Amino acid sequence: MSNELIINSTQNGCRIALLKDKKLSEFHQDDDGHQFNVGDIYLGQVKKVVPGLNAAFVDIGYEKDAFLHYLDLGPQLQSLNKCTKQILSGKMAGKNLNGFKRLPDINKLGKMNQVLSKNQRVLVQVVKEPISTKGPRLSSELSIAGRYIVLVPFSDSVSVSKKIADSAERKRLLRLINSIRPENFGIIIRTVAQGKDVAELDRDLTSLVDKWSKGMEKLKKVKPNEKVIGEMNRANSILRDVLNESFDSIVVDEKALYHDVRDFIREIAPDKEKITKLYNGKAKIFEAYGIEKQLKGLFGQSVSIDGGGYLIIEHTEALHVIDVNSGNKSNAEDNQESTALKVNLDAAKEIARQLRLRDMGGIIVIDFIDMRKIENKKALFSKMKDEMKTDRSKYTILPLSKFGLMQITRQRVRPELNIKTREVCPSCNGTGKVTASILVTDQIEKDVEHIMTKQNEKKLTISLHPYLYAYYTKGLFSRQWKWYFKYKRWINVVEDSSMAILEYNFINSLGEEIAL
Template sequence: MSNELIISATQDGCRIALLKDKTLVEFHNEEEGSKFTVGDIYLGTVKKVVQGLNAAFIDVGYDKDAFLHYLDLGPQFGSLQKFTKLVRAKKINGGKLDKFNPEPDIDKHGKITQLLAKNQVVPVQIVKEPISTKGPRLSCELSLAGRYLVLVPFSNAVSVSKKITSSEERKRLLRLIQSIKPENFGVIIRTVAEGKDVAELDRDLRSMVKTWEEGMTRLVTANSRDKIIGELSKTSSLLRDMLNESFDNVHVDDKKIFEDVKAYVRSIAPDKEKIVKLYSGKAKIFEHYGIEKQIKSAFGQTVSLKGGGYLIIEHTEALHVIDVNSGNKSNREENQETTALSVNLEAAKEIARQLRLRDMGGIIVIDFIDMKNQDNKKLIYKTIKDEMEEDKAKSTVLPLSKFGLMQITRERVRPQMNIATKEVCPTCNGTGKITASILVSDLIEKNIEHLLVKQNEKDLVLAVHPYVYAFFTKGIISRRVKWYFKYKRWVNMIMDSSMGVTEFKFLNKEGEEIQLN
C-alpha cells in the first residue's frame, strides 16, 4: 500500500492531502497564524468559576471564553500551580523539575471553587479547538507529544501503549525509559516506539524536554493569553505521526515549505529525507495528482459508490446522518438480501473514509439498507470496525439495531472539514442569468490578440476549464494552432478544474496573473 503526502502552498497557508493507493483519505487546510490548535499551551486567566458545572471559563484570547472542567485539571494540578508561581517569581530557572518538590495529587471528587478563583492565571492546554458556537476545551494535565513518546510533566509514571502486545518488548521499553527519563517527568510510550533503540528514544525525549524548558522560560515574562508552547504545524504533526508507515513520497510545490519539511524529516528520520520532493510541473500539484477532482466528488451532499449505490450525508447541530441507497445496483443482483449486503459493504468502507476525510465528530447515525440475515449484519459491523482501525480519532461503533441503524461516536477535537462543492456561476454570480457561454471563446481570442500584438507578451499561458481546453486544442488544426499561424507565437494552455466553464486567466512567463481590463 503506497502512502503519499501532497502539500500545496496557498496565499494564506497550505493545503495538505494524504493519499493511500492514490485515494484521498485525509485533507487539511492549514492557514497561517491560525490559533488554538490542539496541543498548544497558553497562559490563561480565570474569568468565571461556575460551581453548578464544577467548571471554570478561561480567557485564552478567543472570542468566547474556553471551558475547563474540574476533571480536566489533572491529579498534579497542585504541582502545576506551585511550579507556575515559582517560575514567574524567578525562584526556579528554566523548566527543570529535578529539584522541584511536587504537591500531593488533588482530590478526584473535589470542587473547582477550592482550587480556582476569578482573575487567577493558570497554564492550560487546548484539547478541543473552537467548534461552532463553543470556545476551546482546555486541560491542565499538560503533555508534549513526540514521535515515539509523550512527555507528562509533574508525573513519574511510565506507561506503554496497549497496542504493543509483546510482554518482552513492553518490559524492554519500560526499562529503557525509566533509565533515561528526567526526574518528575512521566512518559507514555507510543505504539511506533516498538523495536526502536535507546538512541532514537533518547533523542525524542531530549527534544521534548528542551521544548518544555523553552516554554517555561517564556512563562517568566508571559502575559495572559500568550502562547507558551506551540504545537507543530499540521504538516509536521502529520509527518511525525505517520512517517513510521510505508511513506513513499512527500511532494511539495513551494520552495520554502519544501526546505522546512525536509529539515523536519531530517531531524526525526534522516533515512527518510530523500522521499521529500519539490514539485515543478506546469499543472497545479493538486490537479496533477487528481486531488482536486477527488475533493469535488467526496465533499458533496451525495457521494457515489463505484458499484452503483450512493450515500446522502446530512449535518445538523446535534449529529450527522448518513443514508445508504442502492441506486441502479438493484438491477444486477440475484435477490434483495444479496443487493443489500453488496451495497452496505461498499458503503461501510466509504463511510469510514468519509468520517476521516471530513473529520466528522460527535454522533453519527447510519441508515443501512435493511437486511434480515444476522450474519450479514455482523459482517457490516465487523467491516466498519476494521476500516476505522487506521483512524487516529477515538471512536465507538455499535452493532446494527433492529431498525437497520448503526450508531457511531467519534472524537471531535476540531471543526468538521466542510468544502462547498457547488459552484456559483462566475458570470451571473448566482443570479441565474448569464451571457451566452459560447461567447467565452470570442472573449479569450480578443484578449490573446491584445496581449500578443499590443502588449507583446512572451511565453503567454492560458488557464481554462477542461471543457474549454478541449475546445481549443482538439483536432488536427485546432484553434490554438490557428493562433500560432496568425501571431507566430505559441500560447501554452493548462487545465484547471477548479475554474468555472466561463472563467479563464492569463499568466506571464513568471507565472503571475495578467490583469485584464
C-alpha cells in the same frame, strides 16, 4: 499499498492530501492565520468560576472565553500552579524539574472554586479547537507529543500504548524508558515506538524536554493570554503521526516549505529523507495527482460507492446523518438480502473514509439498507470496525439497532472540514440568467488579442476548465497553434478542474493574475 503525501502551498498556508493507492484518504487545510491548534499551551487567566458547571472560563485571547472543566484539571494541578508561580516570580528556572517537590494530587471529587479563583493565572493546553459558537476546550494536564513518546510533566508514571500487544515488547519499552526518563516527567509510549532502539527513543525524549525548557524560558516574559508552547504546523504534525515504512513519497510544490518538511523528516526519520521531493511540473500539483477532481466528487451531499449505490450525507448542529442507497447499479447479486449485504459492506468502507476526510465528529447515525439475517448484521458490524482501525481519532461503534441504524461517536477536536462543491455560475453570478455560453470563446480571443498586442505580454498562461482546455489544445492544428502563428509567441494553456466551466484566468510571466 502505496502511501503518498502531497503538500500544496497556498497564499494562506497549505493543503495536505494523503493518498493511499492514489485514492484520497485524508485531507487537511493548514491556515497560517489559524490560532488555537490542539496541543498549544497558553498562560491563561481565569475570568469566571461557575460552581454549577464545576468549571471555569479562561481567557487565552480568543473572542470567547475558553472552557476548563474540573475533570480536565489533571491530578497534579497544584504542582503545575506552584511551578508556574515560581517561574513567573523568577524563583525557579524551569528548564528541568530536577529537585522540584511536587504537591499532593487534587481531590477527584472536588470543586473548581477550591483550586482556582478569578484572575488567577494558570497554564492550560488546547484539547479542542473553537467549533461553531463555542470557544476552545482546555486542559491543565499538559502533555507534549513527539514521534515515539508523549512527555507528561509533573508525573512519574510510564505507560505503553494498548495497541502494542506483545508483552515482551511492552516490558522492553518500559525498561528502556525508565532508564532514560528525567525526574518529574511521566511518559506515554506511542504505538510507533514498537521495535525502536534506545538511541531513537532518547533522541525523541531529548527534543521534547528541550521544547519544554524553551517554553518555560518563554513563560518568564509572556503576558496572560499569550502562547507559551506551540504545536508544530499541520504538515509536520501529520508527518509525525502517520509517517511509517509504507510511505513511498512526500511531494511539496514550494521550495521553502519543501526545505522545512525535509529538515523535519531528517530529524524524526533520517532514512526517509530521500523520499521527499520538490514538485516542478507545469500543472498545479493537485491537478497532476488528480486530487482536485477527487475533492469535487467526495465532499458533495451525494457520494458514489465503488460497487454501485451511493451515500447521502447530511450535517446538522447536533449530529451527522448518512443514508445508504443501493441505486440502480447494485443488481449483481442473486437476491435482495445478498444485494443489501454487498452494498452495505462497500458503504462501510466509504463511510470510514468519509469520516477521516471530512473530520466528522460527535454523533454519526448511519441508516444502512435493511437486512434480515443476524449473521449479515454481524458481518457488517465487523467490517465497520475493521475499516475504522486506522482512524487516529478516538471513536466508539455500536451494533445495528432493531431499526437498522448504526451509531458512531467520534472525537471532534477541530471544526469539520467542509469544501463547497457547488459552483456559482461565473457568467450569471448566481442570478440564473446567462449570456450565451458559446460566446465565451469569442471573449477569450478578444482578451488574448488585447494582452498580446496592447499590453505586449512576452509570456502568457491561460488557466481553463478541462472542457475549454480541450477546445484550445486538441487536434492536429489546434487553436493554440493558430495563436502561435498569429502572435509569434507561444501561449501556455493549463487545465484546472477547480474552475467553473466558463471561468478562465490570464497569468503573466511573474505568476500574477492579469486583471482585465
